[in-house]
């Protein structure tokens with residue numbers, strides 16, 4: 305594979321070389337649908353924010369436990385439920401994702417040692433987005449990336465969201481995710497802002 309036109313680090317090159325051929329080929333093009341939000345400032349402390357603070361981890365887990373998933377219309381609910389449960393932090397089996405958005409979304413924050421590792425992870429995720437034609441709502445500051453998976457049309461949690469959440473877990477392991485304390489970043493609200501400004505990204509186009 306020729307990666308010469310792609311700016312990636314040796315670690316990313318090694319990990320991506322282990323991916324299926326189709327995934328490697330797609331690497332030379334960025335994920336068309338993915339929304340990446342860059343902000344130059346560092347994470348702001350909750351007390352400095354004018355926005356409503358994100359729930360603390362135990363709070364989020366309690367909320368997530370109470371929330372029921374709202375699957376996209378037409379989904380195989382039984383199959384999705386079975387795939388979803390082990391991903392959820394509320395399940396108590398090591399899952400790290402939280403149900404949000406009235407059960408229509410899965411959210412999780414990832415942290416890495418350096419920006420380079422974080423960016424490599426996001427590049428690898430964007431490759432999977434391209435393959436699946438599905439984009440995240442996400443945001444990044446320095447070494448931390450917030451990812452939300454939800455399907456815009458038909459609205460709800462779909463198999464793509466659940467598959468991609470599991471893929472993110474696996475890629476994060478490959479790229480050396482580090483443990484995180486309770487994060488006080490406003491990354492979810494950065495992603496919210498991007499969603500607001502991105503318009504109807506997923507409304508199927510009608511032919512004129």
Ligand SMILES: C[C@H](O)[C@H](O)[C@H]1CNC2=NC(N)=NC(=O)C2=N1
Nearest residue numbers: 437438439454455456457505506
């Ligand atoms: C037309 C095209 O298939 C749609 O816009 C796709 C693209 N990516 C998508 N991504 C997400 N998250 N939700 C969608 O509904 C969606 N739809």
